[in-house]
Amino acid sequence: MSKLGFPTTKHGALADPTPRAEVVVEARSTIFSPSDQEVADDNDEGRKLELQTRKSATLKTVPLLSVIVVTYKRARELQLVLQAVEKQREAPPFEIIIVDNDTQASAKNLVLPFIRKNPDWKYEINSTNNVSKARNLGAHCSKAEWLAFLDDDCVPPCHWLKTAELIIKSQPADGLIFGGGYEGESMQPGKVPLEKEQNLPDDTYLVEGNLFFQRNEYIALGGMRPELGPSGNRFGYHEGTELQLRHFKQYGKHHRRYYDPKLAVHHLAANPKSKLILACQSGFDAIAAFKTEEKKGILNSLYHLFKAPMALVRVGVAIVMQRETRLKASLYRFGEVLGHVAQGFSELGRSIASWFRFKNNRLTFKLETSQGGGVLQSTSVPYAQLLRDGRPFAAGKIGTAEILGLEYFDRFFQSPIGINGWIRPATRLANNAGFFPVELDAYRHWNRNMRTSIAHLDFVCLWQTDPFLRLYESKIVSKHAEKAQAIPMSWLGKLILAEVADFRCLVISPFIKTMQMQLPRMQQIHDPEDQTKTNWIKMSSNFRFIKCPFQWHLEPSPYRSWAEGLEILSDRVAQEQFDVALIGAGAWSVPLAARIKKSGRSAIHTGGETQLFFGIKGQRWNHTDFYNYAWVSPLPEETPSLRAKIDTACYW
Structure with a gap:
């Protein structure tokens, strides 16, 4: 078993449960079964769902795409996203895998009606609250050739999957990653003219909330790293960008990041500009998040400022003991001193900036996160x-x-x-x-x-x-x-x-x-x-x-x-x-x-x-x-x- 939570090969990559030469999909509705109470409350619907699921299980299709939606306590947004996927026009064969990142299965009641209408949709529950692990779980359950990662607050346009199919057919497949960014947000995916199709430059990366990846390449890379993905009250550290960097190192000249504006999705949630906003959106205590950042910055600054005089002492010791030439010792140790001083002041400045932004987000009429409006x-x-x-x-x-x-x-x-x-x-x-x-x-x-x-x-x-x-x-x-x-x-x-x-x-x-x-x-x-x-x-x-x-x-x-x-x-x-x-x-x-x-x-x-x-x-x-x-x-x-x-x- 890997750190990601599912089988790996002896080299540590994700294990592929389906040989590529024999790819078939036996559609299933969900990983959970309705409780006895649910069956009693909805006998007819339950029987209908059972028959529909059995019928679909006999059908064998080869989906081109698996749409993987990771969700965490966003019922309103998730419903709009699923409705948009359901209404895709001229779409190629696809499946959708909804991965609930809430261990309490809070999305279950919302997803069930969609599964009744679409028995080939799947619902999985992630055992730990970690977005990277949830995406990897979706990839593990997929039977398609391509993975389409979609955030639970991103509504795709009606020809989203059709556009993806055209790109797959028109572009060389080896080393291809593609996506469309967020509609209406000028900083996605980077400093490029977003109104035209293009291969992105080396320093510009696609957003993981609207990302298309070949399944076999994703599995070969080991998926997204859980230590970088958002988990609990920990913020994310660009796990999608890091995955694209690993892909670049693996595939070299064959690696391409392709951007198409027709794939841009409508981002329901505002793009977070600070950790305060992100903390609020995630349902965490924003003030606690800021205080944690302050403490971390102050401790790091004290550590590095303490290391500076220690390095200076080592310079003197090296010179006195004459174990190295004076010039070499002085240059090496002096560089180390400067590095620690710079790092210490950097951490201290970051901590002060965090405190300053926190204070500036408090309004003169004492806005508190628990208060509502009087309108x-x-x-x-x-x-x-x-x-x-x-x-x-x-x-x-x-x-x-x-x-x-x-x-x-x-x-x-x-x-x-x-x-x-x-x-x-x-x-x-x-x-x-x-x-x-x-x-x-x-x-x-x-x-x-x-x-x-x-x-x-x-x-x-x-x-x-x-x-x-x-x-x-x-x-x-x-x-x-x-x-x-x-x-x-x-x-x-x-x-x-x-x-x-x-x-x-x-x-x-x-x-x-x-x-x-x-x-x-x-x-x-x-x-x-x-x-x-x-x-x-x-x-x-x-x-x-x-x-x-x-x-x-x-x-x-x-x-x-x-x-x-x-x-x-x-x-x-x-x-x-x-x-x-x-x-x-x-x-x-x-x-x-x-x-x-x-x-x-x-x-x-x-x-x-x-x-x-x-x-x-x-x-x-x-x-x-x-x-x-x-x-x-x-x-x-x-x-x-x-x-x-x-x-x-x-x-x-």
């Missing part, structure tokens, strides 16, 4: 009734870049420089939302304007998934918009169209030419079969448009600053005749919505989803199934050449 939850929003009654309102959401931009000003200590300084959130706000210029005075002006604007919101979508951002979002809204009601994301989506169908609607977006082109197709886009629910022709005639420029780093801005752009756009809006505005204008959106409400009219900040109302495609939504023949990509004149600078061109 009232609304199950329905009668936009149409409010418009008929002539009661102006403002609805919307606060973008992630805006939330992080506001968070800086709520810290106990606002560092003027360094990684915790104002440059970082201001630059993020500029790159993702279009704020400019990146100057402290302009940033402070935006902060004051944004907080004043939030106070005018009547309905707010609390949409963040990251625990820290979710708590902060709720608190910031509670602090500045005490009477606001929380609404689900659906009330910033397609439901709006039916509510505003009878009213004059102003749309503020960079994609107005494509939207105007799509107006005659509104029926085909949204309701191609039923022509009675909404008068699409009348709605199309009610739309008015104002073009806002693309972000300053995509094309030259006609404005000198974000503040000047806000004033000019506000003046243009004031000249239009409309009842309600739909706004997708980046950092201008919430302030514009507040100003429109103050003018006696209504506004809804719909954000990036504004283009979906008009059937305009974007990579962010390629994993969904609501596209049809009437949907189009943005026109060439509304497709900047530098679009990949915004979330890997997710709106194009």
Whole structure:
């Protein structure tokens, strides 16, 4: 037995239970049997499942791919992932292996209904809480030629497996690893132009949460190393990258890491930027995690600083005893001294940085991980009734870049420089939302304007998934918009169209030419079969448009600053005749919505989803199934050449 928890060869590699020349799959539903109580509660279903499983066991197929999903207490996310895999279009023969990393089998009740419908799916329980061991267990249970590792918070697009099949058929198989990164996260898989297919450079690696590997090569390498994978309250140490490095050493010139943007998956959980966030996401005590890092750093620094004078003493001893030439001893020992001093100060600095980040994540209104928001939850929003009654309102959401931009000003200590300084959130706000210029005075002006604007919101979508951002979002809204009601994301989506169908609607977006082109197709886009629910022709005639420029780093801005752009756009809006505005204008959106409400009219900040109302495609939504023949990509004149600078061109 190997450290990984299953049989090995005499050389230590994973044992392959199925000879490659005789690969067949006898489908099985799950590794566990229903309890007596479950059978009593669901006799018919149990009998049906048993018959279905027996029938499938007689079938022999050769799957091309095994989709391995490791899950740990993420029921909501896992359900979306499994539904997306279930809906794969034109997929090659495949099997799916769900490995529960919770020894209590918390995913069992969620997975069972999927297995009833898909008897060739498998459910395994990992005996120890370790992600690397769980992935290795999935590989051990696989009968396919290729392994497709998919995280339990990554929703694949509908042609994910079909794209993988095309790559397998078109690329030489020996030494091939491929994947697609995370859609909407610009740092994955690395500093490469993510909009095109390519072989990745030597210093760029694919993410293990969306990784395709040949099974025989994975087994020959021994799988992922358990000591590097996340386990319990221990964080991961790039076990997927280390596996790719071993693959490179093993296969040399035949090794290739191939990236295809069509394989990009939608990452439901925010990409962790710090161990605090990762600890929150994993359900661990974030404060304890930080204190552990502090103690470890301080002890390491004391150790290395103690080693420095000891090395200096050894220099003197070597010189006095004349056991080595003075020059050689001095150089060698002096180098050792410098190494320990540098390492000691490095560890001390890391510990101080950990403490500093922890303090800076504590907010002035004393946000605690146990606290929730005070925002009232609304199950329905009668936009149409409010418009008929002539009661102006403002609805919307606060973008992630805006939330992080506001968070800086709520810290106990606002560092003027360094990684915790104002440059970082201001630059993020500029790159993702279009704020400019990146100057402290302009940033402070935006902060004051944004907080004043939030106070005018009547309905707010609390949409963040990251625990820290979710708590902060709720608190910031509670602090500045005490009477606001929380609404689900659906009330910033397609439901709006039916509510505003009878009213004059102003749309503020960079994609107005494509939207105007799509107006005659509104029926085909949204309701191609039923022509009675909404008068699409009348709605199309009610739309008015104002073009806002693309972000300053995509094309030259006609404005000198974000503040000047806000004033000019506000003046243009004031000249239009409309009842309600739909706004997708980046950092201008919430302030514009507040100003429109103050003018006696209504506004809804719909954000990036504004283009979906008009059937305009974007990579962010390629994993969904609501596209049809009437949907189009943005026109060439509304497709900047530098679009990949915004979330890997997710709106194009």
